[in-house]
Amino acid sequence: MKTMTCRQLGGPCDHQLSAETADQVIKDQDRHLTQAVKDGDATHDQARKDMKNRWKHPKQSMDWYSGTKKAFAALPED
Template sequence: MKTMKPTKTMTCRQLGGPCDHGHRTSTADEAIKAQDRHLNEVVAAGDAAHAEALKAMKDRWKRPIAGMGWYRQAKRDFAALADD
């Protein structure tokens, strides 16, 4: 019997974005990937409010040490969330 991992909801704002759109996932990595998709989709649809957050996400990986600091913090923040 396969057991389901508990899920947690992390918002766009908690991941550095401007809105409260929730990403309901089982891991921090899934939440970060969902945030990347969310930012790309809404900016492509013309949402200027998310453009700065998308640029910041892309720029994080140009500075790997700082990017890893953000990544580790996002993982800690996800771990601290209550299960849904």
């Protein structure tokens, strides 16, 4: 299990997300952003929009995805 923060994934806070894989931590970040916005936290709105729009630009999204996977792999196990 490894832990990344919302901020490490491009968000505005230090909420911790723990998962076995980078893919799972990315999915957990998406849920966190969605819930924060739904709860009225405007600070997460831009990060949520960035997450949704990222996939409209394949090269940019793959760069972000590859970077996130590398950062996750470099983290120590919890």
